[in-house]
Amino acid sequence: MEELRGSTKAAWEAVARVGIGLCTGVWGQARTTVPLASFTVLPVSSWVIGNWSDCSRSCNEGVRTRSIFCKRKISATEEKTLDDASCTHPRPKMLEPCNNQTCPPEWVALDWSEVSA
Numbered sequence: 771m772e773e774l775r776g777s778t779k780a781a782w783e784a785v786a787r788v789g790i791g792l793c794t795g796v797w798g799q800a801r802t803t804v805p806l807a808s809f810t811v812l813p814v815s816s817w818v819i820g821n822w823s824d825c826s827r828s829c830n831e832g833v834r835t836r837s838i839f840c841k842r843k844i845s846a847t848e849e850k851t852l853d854d855a856s857c858t859h860p861r862p863k864m865l866e867p868c869n870n871q872t873c874p875p876e877w878v879a880l881d882w883s884e885v886s887a
Contacts, residue, residue, distance in 0.1 A: 815842040815856045818849075822866070829873035838864050 820837035827833075840857035841849045854861055 815840055815852055817841075817857050817862055819862055825868035827869055829869050829871050831867055832869045834866050834868045835864060838862050 818839045818841045822834045822836045825832040825834050838861060840852045840854050842852055842856070844850050
């Protein structure tokens with residue numbers, strides 16, 4: 771059950787409280803009893819978030835990036851990439867500012883000039 775997320779996990783927890791064989795009621799109101807076998811659990815789509823990249827600059831405002839994909843697990847070893855609308859919103863950030871501190875001054879060597887006598 772640890773793999774389930776969001777409302778699907780809550781639904782399974784509710785089923786566990788009622789009992790594995792039968793599930794009664796919706797939103798706390800008693801309704802007709804329905805065999806659990808008649809329910810279909812749909813795969814849950816979720817954001818798959820990559821690691822942040824190194825910052826593009828060491829100072830003076832760089833940017834770091836990461837990959838973000840909406841995916842659905844379709845088997846124990848296979849996932850399907852979906853369009854962003856299939857996952858919860860808002861979409862996690864893909865870009866982020868980094869190293870906003872001002873760079874320290876640097877020495878710059880210029881070309882030698884001739885000495886005049």
